[in-house]
Amino acid sequence: YHAKELRLGYQLFDQTLNSKSALWVSLRGQLNNALQQNQFVLFYQPKVSLPQGTIVGVEALVRWEHPEKGLLAPGVFIDIIEQSTVIHEFTRYVLKQAIIQCRLWLNQGVRISVAVNLSPYNLRDDEFIPYLKEQLSCHQVPAELIEIELTESGTMLDLNVAQRVFPELRAVGVKLSIDDFGTGMSSLAYVKKLDVNFIKIDRSFITNITTDYRDVAVIKSMLLLCVNLNKEVIAEGIETSEQAEILHELGCKFAQGYYFGKPMHPLVITPLLTKDLPVSAKVTPIKEGYS
Ligand code: C2E
Numbered sequence: 001y002h003a004k005e006l007r008l009g010y011q012l013f014d015q016t017l018n019s020k021s022a023l024w025v026s027l028r029g030q031l032n033n034a035l036q037q038n039q040f041v042l043f044y045q046p047k048v049s050l051p052q053g054t055i056v057g058v059e060a061l062v063r064w065e066h067p068e069k070g071l072l073a074p075g076v077f078i079d080i081i082e083q084s085t086v087i088h089e090f091t092r093y094v095l096k097q098a099i100i101q102c103r104l105w106l107n108q109g110v111r112i113s114v115a116v117n118l119s120p121y122n123l124r125d126d127e128f129i130p131y132l133k134e135q136l137s138c139h140q141v142p143a144e145l146i147e148i149e150l151t152e153s154g155t156m157l158d159l160n161v162a163q164r165v166f167p168e169l170r171a172v173g174v175k176l177s178i179d180d181f182g183t184g185m186s187s188l189a190y191v192k193k194l195d196v197n198f199i200k201i202d203r204s205f206i207t208n209i210t211t212d213y214r215d216v217a218v219i220k221s222m223l224l225l226c227v228n229l230n231k232e233v234i235a236e237g238i239e240t241s242e243q244a245e246i247l248h249e250l251g252c253k254f255a256q257g258y259y260f261g262k263p264m265h266p267l268v269i270t271p272l273l274t275k276d277l278p279v280s281a282k283v284t285p286i287k288e289g290y291s
């Protein structure tokens with residue numbers, strides 16, 4: 001895997017595309033081929049417990065190792081995939097890779113949860129849950145180690161479907177998270193209708209938390225709501241020790257962000273996970289470099 005390792009240092013190409021652009025059209029035409037050729041690679045970002053920074057799980061974040069354009073961030077191509085029927089096969093591919101990675105870590109004595117992002121369209125795929133069950137059993141991965149993230153806006157887009165499918169997913173034993181919480185224009189009280197384990201507070205509420213008392217007020221009420229609804233909270237996008245400290249003081253138990261670690265290639269994150277067995281390795285904040 002030397003060629004792959006060299007690619008780790010590549011600058012991520014991360015910019016949203018105008019849907020009429022030539023690049024958009026060209027990438028759309030290459031989707032099927034990219035899937036067949038395994039050009040989609042999962043990077044993993046640590047989820048940690050506060051205040052120690054112990055890794056409790058990871059989130060799988062897809063990148064496209066494009067043969068000509070280098071490493072593409074999901075912002076460049078996820079919309080294209082979501083607007084195509086390839087989304088179902090794509091998500092199954094991501095799920096399978098994440099389950100296989102979870103199994104590889106289990107084999108090394110590392111027991112952590114692995115989260116996968118779903119597109120709202122995936123909830124309408126009747127083959128998704130059977131596929132999930134098949135992959136869990138095929139790779140002997142406990143369902144409780146797999147977490148499924150759905151954005152708040154995606155969930156609200158089709159609340160009826162979410163209310164039907166979430167309990168089915170919970171029955172399989174996987175964990176559920178509402179991603180980017182707070183950005184979906186839905187009432188806070190909507191979460192009571194959703195049978196989920198985790199709420200992920202969107203990064204936009206964290207950015208100014210050390211300077212803007214209004215963001216502190218919003219976070220406080222989200223935390224209170226989640227405690228009362230018996231849901232765990234993860235704060236997204238922590239970039240500084242000051243942000244981590246405030247969140248801990250406010251009672252937030254879990255966090256994710258560049259301060260604790262960027263999304264990393266499996267070859268980069270695995271040594272961090274296996275360093276102290278059992279998993280209690282302190283994450284040293286990763287400043288620059290691999291992403
Ligand atoms: P998300 O699920 O909310 O993932 C978090 C995004 O925030 C990731 O961007 C991550 O790299 C970035 N991030 C994490 N910590 C920090 C931080 O401290 N500061 C800043 N500025 N950013 C941080 P990424 O990897 O570019 O992914 C963007 C979005 O693409 C994801 O947002 C998710 O909605 C979507 N996505 C990624 N992988 C998949 C996938 O396999 N399937 C689907 N359907 N969507 C995916």
Ligand code: MG
Pocket residue numbers: 059117149179
């Ligand atoms: Mg996510």
Ligand code: MG
Pocket residue numbers: 179180200202236
């Ligand atoms: Mg998010």
Ligand code: MG
Pocket residue numbers: 179180
């Ligand atoms: Mg997002």
